[in-house]
Amino acid sequence: MSTPPEEPHWKGHRDRLRGKLLTRGATALSNYEVLEVLLMAFIPRRDVKPIAKALEARFGSLSAILAAPTSDLIKVNGVGETVAAYLKAIAELNARASRETIQKKPAISSWSALIDYVRTELQHEKREQFRILFLDRKNQLIADEIMGHGTVDHAPVYTREVARRALELHASALILVHNHPSGDPTPSRADIDITREIIDALDPFDITVHDHLIAGTGGVTSLKSAGLI
Structure with missing residues (x-):
């Protein structure tokens, strides 16, 4: 009887990270873990922790990552044009949400x-x-x-x-x-x-x-x- 293949190590990590977010809230996650959660949706079959840490190391902060031009984002190993596009969309959502807040009040x-x-x-x-x-x-x-x-x-x-x-x-x-x-x-x-x-x-x-x-x-x-x- 053949032995079932082992699941990749990152699958269990994803499950644990997702559970941490859902049970303890997003504030319980470090910056690179928040990035991991995002990247998990964009990169379904790969360990994304090294990519999240590489983004943080290159740009220094979440705000700098979101503000970075696509040409700089894709220089990070593991970040292609698709992931860069999703990150830019998140940045735009953030900007529009901030703009809506000041539009609705004096x-x-x-x-x-x-x-x-x-x-x-x-x-x-x-x-x-x-x-x-x-x-x-x-x-x-x-x-x-x-x-x-x-x-x-x-x-x-x-x-x-x-x-x-x-x-x-x-x-x-x-x-x-x-x-x-x-x-x-x-x-x-x-x-x-x-x-x-x-x-x-x-x-x-x-x-x-x-x-x-x-x-x-x-x-x-x-x-x-x-x-x-």
């Missing part, structure tokens, strides 16, 4: 959700990007638009264009947002100066600038909270 009354959204959208951008959140009279989001896209340390933004767009959208208030690809969210002299220029340009139209948020891997800095505007 932005300035759901500040933690706004900070999370800004961090998700911008902390891993490799080029500086200047965005504006246009708000209505109830401080609800009308639009989130890129007003300047630049290099690793500069994104041009033109005060006249900001004012024109705010009037077109009938915005009553703005929140300025940009990132520092260096990772350090400390405001520069230029950041402070452009903020004050925009405030002065919008003042005759009774359009308020609530804040200027600077995002980096080191966190998010509010110029208002820092007493700089």
Whole structure:
């Protein structure tokens, strides 16, 4: 009588990991274990722990993995275009969920959700990007638009264009947002100066600038909270 083939070692590991998630909740899992659970669905017949650990080692954090371009993801052994596509879809779901949260409530009354959204959208951008959140009279989001896209340390933004767009959208208030690809969210002299220029340009139209948020891997800095505007 022939001996039945042994099941691969990773099958039992998958069952245990899935059980841990279901009985103890996702917070009981380490970062690479969360990645494993995701990869288990995308790669059904392979040990995915080495792939999860390789992703974590290369990019350093879950947010960096989700923000990574496809061309970088597929450099990791075991990650092909299909897995990379699924990871990008998860990243987009995360971004849209964050955006929905701030769309449904006044932005300035759901500040933690706004900070999370800004961090998700911008902390891993490799080029500086200047965005504006246009708000209505109830401080609800009308639009989130890129007003300047630049290099690793500069994104041009033109005060006249900001004012024109705010009037077109009938915005009553703005929140300025940009990132520092260096990772350090400390405001520069230029950041402070452009903020004050925009405030002065919008003042005759009774359009308020609530804040200027600077995002980096080191966190998010509010110029208002820092007493700089």
